[in-house]
Amino acid sequence: MGMVMGMLGFALSPAEAQDAQVWVQIEAQPSQEVATERARAYAAVFPETHGFRLRSGWYAIVLGPYPTEEAAAQLSGLLRENLIPGDSFIVEQAGFGAAFWPAQGLAGQEESAEAVVPETRLEPADESVAEGAIEPAAVPTPEIDESAQEARAGEALLLPEEREELQTALQWLGFYEGGIDGAFGRGTRASMAAWQEAMGLEPTGILTSRQRATMVANYRADLADFGFAEVAETEAGIRATLPMGLVEFDHYEPPFVHFRARVTGGPRIILISQPGDQAALYGLYDILQSLEIMPLSGERERRERSFTLSGTSATTSSTAFAELKGGLIKGWILVSAPGHTDRDDRILTVLRDSFAAEGDRALDPGMVVMTETAKAGLLSGLEVRRPLLSRSGFFVDGTGRVATTIEAVRNCGRITLDRTSEAEVVLQDEKLGLAVLMPRVALAPPIFAALQGEAERVGVDVAVAGYSYEDRLPSPVLSFGRLEEAQGLNGERFLKRLALVALPGDAGGPVLDGTGAVIGMLRPQGAIAGKTLPAEVAFATSAAAIAARLAEAGIATTPAAPGGAMPPEDLSLRATGMTVLVSCWQ
Numbered sequence: 001m002g003m004v005m006g007m008l009g010f011a012l013s014p015a016e017a018q019d020a021q022v023w024v025q026i027e028a029q030p031s032q033e034v035a036t037e038r039a040r041a042y043a044a045v046f047p048e049t050h051g052f053r054l055r056s057g058w059y060a061i062v063l064g065p066y067p068t069e070e071a072a073a074q075l076s077g078l079l080r081e082n083l084i085p086g087d088s089f090i091v092e093q094a095g096f097g098a099a100f101w102p103a104q105g106l107a108g109q110e111e112s113a114e115a116v117v118p119e120t121r122l123e124p125a126d127e128s129v130a131e132g133a134i135e136p137a138a139v140p141t142p143e144i145d146e147s148a149q150e151a152r153a154g155e156a157l158l159l160p161e162e163r164e165e166l167q168t169a170l171q172w173l174g175f176y177e178g179g180i181d182g183a184f185g186r187g188t189r190a191s192m193a194a195w196q197e198a199m200g201l202e203p204t205g206i207l208t209s210r211q212r213a214t215m216v217a218n219y220r221a222d223l224a225d226f227g228f229a230e231v232a233e234t235e236a237g238i239r240a241t242l243p244m245g246l247v248e249f250d251h252y253e254p255p256f257v258h259f260r261a262r263v264t265g266g267p268r269i270i271l272i273s274q275p276g277d278q279a280a281l282y283g284l285y286d287i288l289q290s291l292e293i294m295p296l297s298g299e300r301e302r303r304e305r306s307f308t309l310s311g312t313s314a315t316t317s318s319t320a321f322a323e324l325k326g327g328l329i330k331g332w333i334l335v336s337a338p339g340h341t342d343r344d345d346r347i348l349t350v351l352r353d354s355f356a357a358e359g360d361r362a363l364d365p366g367m368v369v370m371t372e373t374a375k376a377g378l379l380s381g382l383e384v385r386r387p388l389l390s391r392s393g394f395f396v397d398g399t400g401r402v403a404t405t406i407e408a409v410r411n412c413g414r415i416t417l418d419r420t421s422e423a424e425v426v427l428q429d430e431k432l433g434l435a436v437l438m439p440r441v442a443l444a445p446p447i448f449a450a451l452q453g454e455a456e457r458v459g460v461d462v463a464v465a466g467y468s469y470e471d472r473l474p475s476p477v478l479s480f481g482r483l484e485e486a487q488g489l490n491g492e493r494f495l496k497r498l499a500l501v502a503l504p505g506d507a508g509g510p511v512l513d514g515t516g517a518v519i520g521m522l523r524p525q526g527a528i529a530g531k532t533l534p535a536e537v538a539f540a541t542s543a544a545a546i547a548a549r550l551a552e553a554g555i556a557t558t559p560a561a562p563g564g565a566m567p568p569e570d571l572s573l574r575a576t577g578m579t580v581l582v583s584c585w586q
Contacts, residue, residue, distance in 0.1 A: 022071045022214055023064035025091045026084045028054065032100055035059035039101035045083070051101030052093075055200050059100060062091065068213050072221040079225050087342075090218045092210060095200025146208040154209045155184065166212060169219035170195060172346065228350055233257055236273035237361035238330055241354035243267070243347050254363040255284075255329070265337060267347065272322050272331035273363045281307065281324045286420075293335050294318050296414065296585070312338055319348060323357075330357040387583035388412070390470035392509035393437065394518070394578045396451075396550065396557055400443030401426070403546060404508035404582045406435045407524050412584035417443070419471065419581060427553050432494060432541045433523050434549060437582065447577035449510055450560040451543040452517040456483055456496070464502060464522050465575035466509030476579040478572055479506060481538070483519070494545035496520050498538040509579055511540045516574045517560030518543050 026042065029035035035051055039061045043049040048063050063084075066074050071090045078084045146154065158166075163182035170176035175198075176191035184192075193203035195215060207215070227245020236257050247269050250260040255274035261267060274280070285307045288294050295318060298311025306323040317338050322331030332351060336344050388411075393404030402417060406428055409415055415423045417439055427436035464479045481500025488495035496519065498511070507524040520540030525533075547557045566574070 021065035022068050022090050022092055022210075022217070023050070023062040024066070024071065024075050024078070024084070024088055025060050025062045026088045027061040028058045029061075030058055032059050035061060036101060043102070049101065051099060052096035053098050053100060055095060055097060060091075060096070061101070065093070068210070068217060071214075072217040072224070075218075075221040076224040079221075090214050090221065091199055092201070092214055094210075146210075148204055148206050151204075151206045151208045154212075155206070165216060165219075166207070169215050172219050172222065173215070174342075222346075226346070230354070232358075233271060233273075234361070236271055236330075236363050237328070237357055237359045238271050238273055239354075239356045239358050240271070240332065241350050242269055243350075246347075252363065257363070267340070267344065268335040269347075269351075270333040270335065272320075272329065272333065273361075274329050275327060275362045276324065276329045277327065278304070278324060281305070281322065281329055284322060284329060285309070288320055288333070290419075292316075293333070294320065314338070317344065319344075321352070321355075325357060326360065328357060328360065328362050330355075330362075387416075387471060387585045390467060390505060390581055390583040391507050392466035392476065392505060392522070393417070393580040393582040394465070394508075394510040394521070395445035395448035395580065396436070396546075397448055397555065398445065400439045400445055401555060402437040402439075402580050402582065403449075403521055403550075404435050404437060404580075405521070405524055406430065406433050408508055408582045408584055409435045409437070410584075412586075414585040416583045416585065417580050419583065423582075427550075427555075429549055432545055432549060434521065434541060434546060436550065436553070436555065445578065447574055448558070449518040449543075449578050450516070450558045451547045452513065452519045452560040453544045453547060455486055456513060456519050458483055458486060460513055462498060462500070462519065463512050463571065463575055464500060464506055464509050465512070465579040466502070466506030466522065467579075467581045468503040468505045470505040471581060471583060476509070476576045476581075478575060481536075483513075486542075488539060494542050495523075496540045496542050498522075498540060499536055500538045501536050502538050508582060510575065512571065512575050514565040514571065515560070515563045516566050516571055517563075518578075521546060 027035075027038055029038060032053075039049055039051040042061060046063050050062050050064070052060050052062065054060050063074075064071070075088060075090055079086065079088065160182045163184065164180050167176055167178070167180045167182065167188060170188070170191045171180070173195065175195045176188065178187040189205035192207050193205040196205075196207070196211065197203040201211065225245060226243040228241050229244040230239065230241050231244070232239050235252065238257075242259065246262055246266050247259040248262055250258040252258070255272055257271040257273065259269040259271075272284070274284075276284075282302065285302050288309055289300070293316060294309055295311030295313035295316050297313070298309065301308045305325070306321070309318075309320040311318055315337065317336045317340070318333060320331065320333040322329055332355060334344060334348060334351065389408070391405055391408035393402040393408070395401070396403045402423065409425050409428070415425070415437060417423050417437065421443060422440040423437040424440065425435055426438045428434070460483050462481055462483050464481070465476045466479065467473065467476050468479065479500060479502055481498050483496060484499045485497040487493055488497060496511070502522060502525065504524065507522055509522050510518045511520040511522055513519050520542050523539045523541060525538060547559070550557050
């Protein structure tokens with residue numbers, strides 16, 4: 001499907017290739033005692049384990065030494081088999097201080113921590129050995145590296161592509177942000193010095209031959225581990241460079257091309273390809289936010305012809321991008337787990353830079369025919385996010401405040417109005433079963449309730465507007481009934497008893513009479529004093545009680561004006577226009 005990105009050659013001279021020795025640093029600890037214990041544990045698996053004190057005062061545990069030209073392969077293989085930490089890297093001995101593991105005469109045998117680094121000078125029979133030193137046979141004496149003048153002379157011999165690869169390596173390793181032009185200006189020199197300092201070397205800003213080779217070896221080892229390859233996805237009309245060492249093609253499910261993780265806990269990549277216009281782009285933007293793979297918290301940016309989404313939760317970290325060009329929408333999604341920021345940032349950098357739409361082709365929605373069961377399996381992870389529950393509510397003033405049942409807001413991590421607007425609870429009243437919500441971003445409701453303060457004539461017809469089927473339908477429906485009594489069964493004056501069959505999603509919805517006035521808010525159905533009531537018995541908190549409670553909280557409402565009966569279509573428009581879907585999220 002694709003091919004691995006080309007890697008430019010970067011060679012040492014024959015003499016340097018033969019003599020250069022480097023190490024793979026696998027861990028560093030601030031305490032020598034802890035570092036010694038860790039080195040002992042690693043040595044049980046890797047006989048070539050050594051430990052050195054760093055200039056920073058920390059204690060490094062390393063494997064080696066290895067010839068420079070072999071170090072990248074060693075590092076890549078150990079990482080691939082998960083035998084060493086994922087942030088291990090190649091380092092030169094020039095940055096090391098005294099050795100602490102293995103100690104003189106240890107010979108791989110178990111000894112006490114005190115014996116590892118003697119407190120007094122050791123006096124072997126043949127020669128004295130400085131404290132903390134190791135025998136020449138165990139670790140070769142480090143060679144004298146190049147002077148600054150020799151390093152500059154070596155730089156002058158570099159080919160243009162080798163100079164560019166050095167800048168690319170510095171950029172990849174997080175030290176350089178400039179352009180890749182092969183010119184070693186002030187920015188490149190500063191990044192070289194920063195890399196040297198991070199490696200425990202003198203920050204001269206001029207890399208020696210060995211330092212250049214070490215940096216490029218680390219860079220190439222990273223590339224080998226990611227396995228970046230250019231993928232030409234002809235069905236989708238997309239060309240991009242993907243980390244094929246971490247992902248592999250899985251399946252098509254228009255408008256998506258799925259690449260699954262090769263190992264448990266690895267990233268997933270989803271390519272997006274579909275025909276459409278701006279409305280379709282905006283629709284895709286809304287859909288992606290409703291999927292389980294896109295956490296709720298994160299950046300959201302929708303522009304005229306493109307959008308970007310990102311979010312992180314306790315289990316998922318995702319970034320998505322899509323763009324509309326020439327009647328086609330193309331994009332991508334990276335789905336990962338928290339804790340892999342460095343890895344994911346590198347994937348995103350390569351993906352953004354390489355992603356390109358090709359030709360005039362998009363995925364055909366009819367290209368894959370499957371049963372609903374198979375489709376559900378293939379869409380695993382792309383399920384639409386659903387709230388814990390949804391109930392109804394209604395606007396009570398022009399600022400967008402919403403009255404709803406208190407049941408709708410209990411134990412919610414997040415509350416939304418009409419699926420998208422975030423809201424917070426500003427008032428709760430257990431007796432009335434009332435909660436009032438305030439949108440975080442101001443809303444301009446098309447219609448808000450006029451509350452009936454006068455007593456209603458028993459026997460009048462009423463209508464309840466509500467999301468009977470919770471969030472499964474895009475708009476509220478009307479249920480019709482009759483006002484049976486202007487109080488509760490136990491004489492509660494803040495209740496009205498209705499003859500009406502309602503569903504759980506209707507709770508919180510407005511109860512209107514024939515004039516369009518709101519006479520109450522529908523309460524959830526349930527047992528009273530241990531008795532199960534008939535299905536057609538319902539209760540509403542009276543509009544007068546709601547108005548009085550809101551007035552106490554400083555919220556002004558609009559009283560209903562006397563009027564005649566509305567035509568059915570006008571009553572329906574008024575009822576549904578003020579009704580809001582209230583959703584409770586985990």
